[in-house]
Amino acid sequence: MNMTNEIMDRRNDIRDWMNNDPWMNGFSSLFGDNFPTNDTLKTDIKESDKDYSVKVDMPDFDKKNINVSYNNNTLTISGHRDNFADQNNKNGDVIMSERSSGRFSRQYHLPAVDQDNVKANYDNGVLKITLPKLAENKDSSHHIEIN
Incomplete structure (x- = not known):
């Protein structure tokens, strides 16, 4: 298991605990209906030798309200979804x-x-992002003399 998967597993374990703990589950009611639930932005990430493939469930989002950025080895996906008319x-x-x-x-x-070749597509409530990996330079070794 690579380091990325290990970090994601730890994060998911903590998130699962928070979503399944009765006290933490009740905590969300303090913030009203705008507190994200445990089904918000469900994500699948696949890694191959050439790229990462990310799929994020974002139902009822307008594409213009979704922002995707990549900075310092971190992919950030954010957005907002307006109130539903029938909720009020x-x-x-x-x-x-x-x-x-x-x-x-x-x-x-x-x-x-x-990051110059990242591609994103939003269709049917699913955001799909392909992040190509940097090509490794096979001749990147450098001999260092010891004095």
Whole structure:
């Protein structure tokens, strides 16, 4: 297992604990409906020799409200989703509402990316990002004399 996967596993373990702990789960109610739930920005990341492939579930986001950046070996995905019109029903006949609105952000440590050739596509509520890895220079060894 490479270091990137190990870091992601640790982060996911902590996130799973927070989402499954009864006290932490109740904590979100203090912030109202705009607190991100455990189903926000679900992500799959695949790594090959040539690139990273990232898929993020972002249903009901408008493409213009999604921002993707790569800086210091970190991919950042952020965006905001406006309130849903039927959530503010004046008649009081909404008996359940689980869809979240507000600002959301996730970060992923993905080292050695050719940031000039990153490609992103948003279709059917799924953001797909391909991050090519930097080509390794096979002749990058350098002999150092010892004095």
